Amino acid sequence: MSARGVKQTALRLLGAAVLMFGFGYALIPLYNVICDVTGINGKSSSLQQAAGADGAEIDQSRLIKVEFIGTPNSELPWEFRPLVKSVEVHPGAVTDIYYHARNLADYSITGQAVPSVVPSPAARHFSKIECFCFTKQTLAAGETKAMLVKFRLDPEIDPAINQVTLSYTFYALDDEGAVKQPNAEPVEMDHSHHAQVPAG
Structure with a gap:
């Protein structure tokens, strides 16, 4: 291979390395943007927060x-x-x-x-x-x-x-995370009206 061919090959390899480095560097910010928009990985959407921040919408x-x-x-x-x-x-x-x-x-x-x-x-x-x-x-x-x-x-x-x-x-909430309910009052039957009324 001629010296010119070696130089061109080296330049191509260098360019590919730069592109790969750039992609790797941008990968995390890109992932964060996707997470912000979709809510993946527990990240809440920032779209609603952005709206109104600069007067838009x-x-x-x-x-x-x-x-x-x-x-x-x-x-x-x-x-x-x-x-x-x-x-x-x-x-x-x-x-x-x-x-x-x-x-x-x-x-x-x-x-x-x-x-x-x-x-x-x-x-x-x-x-x-x-x-x-x-x-x-x-x-x-x-x-x-x-x-x-x-x-x-x-x-x-x-x-x-x-x-x-x-x-x-x-x-x-109780110890198991359930909503505590009010204590039910004891009831007794009022036979004269055929209805249940609170005791006492």
């Missing part, structure tokens, strides 16, 4: 009032309430609000919040990007915690909807 012509409600179940001795009763948001904008929770018992308690959105047609346009309701929450005796909800209303929400309510009911 925000409907500045509309304001929707979002009200917040928080209720602890009767078996959960906690204070639980939103720190703000309502906010007005532009569809597409990302908004942060917090709920206050405090364990009034003298022992640690684990609970789980269950959300509800009304009116029901708004529910599929209400995206919770981050929420304490995604996981169980444990508060030590007397512990107080601020619980974040990061949400976004889809700009495609029905134009007739101008108010949405997000409510949470916090339930106490």
Whole structure:
């Protein structure tokens, strides 16, 4: 092989090596992008967070009032309430609000919040990007915690909807992770009315 041929072969091999290195270097960022978009490997989608960050997809012509409600179940001795009763948001904008929770018992308690959105047609346009309701929450005796909800209303929400309510009911969980049920009252039969009434 001539010296010129050897030089051309060496240049081709060098070019191939550079391309392989570049592909390997880009592989991890590419994988992260795929994970962000698809949710693979536990990565949550960043599309909703990106929307609204630079003003894109925000409907500045509309304001929707979002009200917040928080209720602890009767078996959960906690204070639980939103720190703000309502906010007005532009569809597409990302908004942060917090709920206050405090364990009034003298022992640690684990609970789980269950959300509800009304009116029901708004529910599929209400995206919770981050929420304490995604996981169980444990508060030590007397512990107080601020619980974040990061949400976004889809700009495609029905134009007739101008108010949405997000409510949470916090339930106490037992050691097996099941919801604690109120103790049933003993009952006795009232034969004169043929109905069951609470004893006592």
